[in-house]
Amino acid sequence: MRILIAEDDSRLLTQLDALLQQHGYSVDLADNGEHALFLIQEYTYDLAIIDIGLPKLDGFDVIRKARKADIKSPILILTARDRWQEKVEGLDAGxxxxxxxxxxxxxxxxxxxxxxxRASGQANPTVEFGPITLDTVAEEITVNGTPLVLTAYEYKVMEYLMLNPQKVISKTELTEHIYDQDFDLDSNVIEVFVGRLRKKLDPKGSLKPIETLRGRGYRINRHL
Incomplete structure (x- = not known):
């Protein structure tokens, strides 16, 4: 999952970056509102964390302009201001x-x-497709109740597929959502991860948990 953090406090920005990367997120950083607006319009994020008190362009304006540009990524406001009016203004901005x-x-x-x-339409912290269960709190995937031993990137790929079951996910989209923006998008590493996942999820080859749509990408098998 790819997250944008817009925060002008360099110490907090570094702490948030380390925290989210430690929990498996790919993170892009902005220390002012203009840069944040550029990034959120240029790239697709699973979430944006935006401080209200940004220089150059405050957080309210970043959110308003992003929503006006039809950016649909969920946005979490960070604020040192505890007045209810400012919280309402942020929510009203989008x-x-x-x-x-x-x-x-x-x-x-x-x-x-x-x-x-919530953005993927999943209110429940666990997502199930047949015998496969994704627990987003424990960050664990099980098959018939047995936890799988996955690498961090294998988990990220499967999590993204399971949280977007209606979409055909291209290799490029998967790469953008599990790696930092400077990663080589032409790499075949996604094919390797999908191949490993298939073996771990379905060692007997009977479930076919991940579909390949030739020339388009991958999709979780919704008919498990």
């Missing part, structure tokens, strides 16, 4: 949720996961 500084890392992570699930 944000989906807000978090007041200082905050606990666990709460931030819980809100991030909830917003990403």
């Amino acid at each position: 944000a989906d949720d807000y978090l007041t500084k200082p905050f606990h890392n666990e709460e931030l992570l819980a809100r991030v996961k909830a917003l990403i699930r």
Whole structure:
């Protein structure tokens, strides 16, 4: 999952970057509103975390302009301001949720996961397709109740597929959502991850959990 963080406090920006990467997210950073607006219009994010008090262009304006440009990524506001009027203004601008500084890392992570699930139409923290279950809280995938041993990137690929079951996901889209923006998009590494996942999810070859649509990409098999 790919997240944009827009925060002008360099120390907090570094902390958030490290926290989210530690939990398997691909992260892009902006320390002012103009850069944040450019990134959110240029790239597709699973979530944007935006501070209200950004220089050059404040967080409210970033959100308004992003929504006006039909950017649909969920947005979580970070704010040191605890006046209810400013929280309302942020939500009215198009944000989906807000978090007041200082905050606990666990709460931030819980809100991030909830917003990403909600955006994909999944209110429940667990997603099931046949015998395959994704637990977004434990960050674990099980088959018939047995946890799989997956690498971080294998988990990211499967999570993205399971949270977007209606879409055919291209190799490029998968790469953009699990790696930083400077990764080589022509790499065949996604094919390798999908091949490994198929072997781990379906060692007998009976489930066919991941479909390949030739020339288009991959899709979770919704008829498991």
